[in-house]
Amino acid sequence: xxxxxxxxxxxxxxxxxxxxxxxxxxxxxxxxxxxxxxxxxxxxxxxxxxxxxxxxxxxxxxxxxxxxxxxxxxxxxxxxxxxxxxxxxxxxxxxxxxxxxxxxxxxxxxxxxxxxxxxxxxxxxxxxxxxxxxxxxxxxxxxxxxxxxxxxxxxxxxxxxxxxxxxxxxxxxxxxxxxxxxxxxxxxxxxxxxxxxxxxxxxxxxxxxxxxxxxx
Numbered sequence: 001x002x003x004x005x006x007x008x009x010x011x012x013x014x015x016x017x018x019x020x021x022x023x024x025x026x027x028x029x030x031x032x033x034x035x036x037x038x039x040x041x042x043x044x045x046x047x048x049x050x051x052x053x054x055x056x057x058x059x060x061x062x063x064x065x066x067x068x069x070x071x072x073x074x075x076x077x078x079x080x081x082x083x084x085x086x087x088x089x090x091x092x093x094x095x096x097x098x099x100x101x102x103x104x105x106x107x108x109x110x111x112x113x114x115x116x117x118x119x120x121x122x123x124x125x126x127x128x129x130x131x132x133x134x135x136x137x138x139x140x141x142x143x144x145x146x147x148x149x150x151x152x153x154x155x156x157x158x159x160x161x162x163x164x165x166x167x168x169x170x171x172x173x174x175x176x177x178x179x180x181x182x183x184x185x186x187x188x189x190x191x192x193x194x195x196x197x198x199x200x201x202x203x204x205x206x207x208x209x210x211x212x213x214x215x216x
């Protein structure tokens with residue numbers, strides 16, 4: 001699997017909000033960028049895209065290391081692992097990257113190594129129906145893409161906040177499932193970033209991405 005990932009992704013740090021982070025991504029230089037989707041032999045490679053919500057979160061953590069320095073951080077729906085990597089670069093004391101796709105776990109490990117980081121723990125299972133662990137900070141980007149998932153996330157994040165006092169930061173470029181959800185009444189805008197042109201083109205013209213502080 002490692003050889004397959006290395007053969008079918010490109011190492012890049014261009015076209016995102018975080019040029020200091022290198023990632024293995026699916027780009028126009030990769031064969032499967034142009035192939036029919038059904039020819040990809042595994043589950044959809046969401047981990048091979050650096051989504052705009054994750055870009056905003058990662059940029060914010062790199063620019064504001066005090067947010068994570070010395071703290072425990074859960075990166076929920078980690079994907080390529082960029083936000084967890086940004087947390088590690090910014091001095092987080094403990095990190096867990098969580099994604100339901102086992103291939104994402106392998107990709108995150110490769111991306112850690114690209115950035116000269118010792119890989120942190122990765123959990124590849126759905127934790128939304130399990131008891132919340134104690135974390136100083138939970139970060140999640142681009143997770144509000146489905147109405148049912150958005151409702152589950154909202155409940156789980158509220159439990160984290162009320163049970164452990166966990167701070168929650170959400171990155172999102174303004175998807176309808178997020179901007180139209182009830183969670184909007186419990187958010188404080190932290191920062192909004194203008195997306196680089198390559199990211200705009202890959203995301204149907206979305207122009208900005210915002211970091212939100214969840215305060216139920």
